Amino acid sequence: MRLLEYQAKELFAKGQIPVPMGEVAHTPEKAGEIFAAMKKKVAVKAQVKVGGRGKAGGVALADHASTVQKEAKRILELSIKGIPVRAVLVEEALNIAQEYYLSFVLDRDESKPLLIASAMGGVDIEEVAEKYPQEIKKIYLDPNWGLQDYHIRQLIFALDLPQHLHKEFFLLVKHLYRLYEEKDALLAEINPLVLTQEGKWVAGDAKMEIDDNALYRQDAIKEKYTLIEAEDPLEVKAAEEGLAYVRLSGNVGILGNGAGLVMTTLDLVQRFGGKPANFLDLGGGSSAAKVKKGIDLLVSDPNVKGILINIFGGITRCDEVAKGLLTVIEEKGSLPVPVVIRLVGTRQEEAMEVLKNSDLVPILNMEEAAKKIVSLVQ
Secondary structure, three states, rough: OEHHHHHHHHHHHHOOOOOOOEEEEOOOHHHHHHHHHHHOOOOEOOOOOOOOOOOOOOEEEEEEOOHHHHHHHHHHOOOEEOOOOOOOOEEEOOEEEEEEEEEEEEEEOOOOOEEEEEEOOOOOOOHHHHHHHHEEEEEOOOOOOOOHHHHHHHHHOOOOHHHHHHHHHHHHHHHHHHHHHEEEEEEEEEEEEEOOOOOOEEEEEOOOOOOOOHHHHHHHHHHHOOOOOOHHHHHHHHHHHOOEEEEEOOEEEEEEEHHHHHHHHHHHHOOOOOOEOEEEOOOOOOOOOHHHHHHHHHOOOOOOOOEEEEEEEEEHHHHHHHHHHHHHHHHHOOOOOOOOEEEEEEOOHHHEEEEEEEOEOOOOOHHHHHHHHHHOOO
């Protein structure tokens, strides 16, 4: 469960992590009222659960009520990576001296929490890792012992922080880790962590992702943040249709049956140079109707430029998948993007018979199917 920036900052503030003064608005008029109450230069920031807001025009600075309302109106009319903006955060603009990066994230490969910090904040950490890997400090934490004081001291020296900043930075890292642990988070990130001209640490941005499997322990978060108007509409639609769907930032739509198979498909697409647009698991025993719902969902995402269907038929019948796909094609006349299909297993031969008069040609080898869709998209 990913939180919006303002939601994460509410948790930060309760957890003694400094955040800018601000309030969320759903209308330009409300944004103007917030500015009038603050009486200082503000940042107007789109509240969506994807990155790249700044590049998409979703962040603006303003120091006059009319400008705030104008920018809020413009941003509220945006759609960023296919997600409509339904709320903006109006918060005080910071007097920035330097920007850092700080996060706790679960490293699934190592099965350990990972503390990451860098003196190059304010940009995508992936970009920093690629271009300046020496600028990133990583510390794995023993799950049994958690964060220790010497871990923070290592960061302080790695970041070359002046002596007078040590105490507040020490406390900030402690507070962020406590929040990460208490809220069952998979990610607690501050980027940028701003050092102001006044020598204060402030969370300029905030990201938190809560483990869905632990939401039964997080009633306050679940009740307050699960059903909100700013949810990704595709994820909401998928939930209504009973589909296990997570939206990602790529352009290759992926549909499969079984979480493990879908995750493997995502990895293969990534390995051959593609970028997955989603995780979509139809589950076992998928009917033609369910396949149709899945395809409809994928083609409704404007970021999807190609679709890879990867089905291993056990309980699921391959011919039912083929029938569902043909139903979508018949209704739409044709699919708007190229589709590569791998159908292997129960009633595989019957599926080939269903598809033989269509323009869709199955590829039985999983790696070859992934290579093909990546080449078609590129």
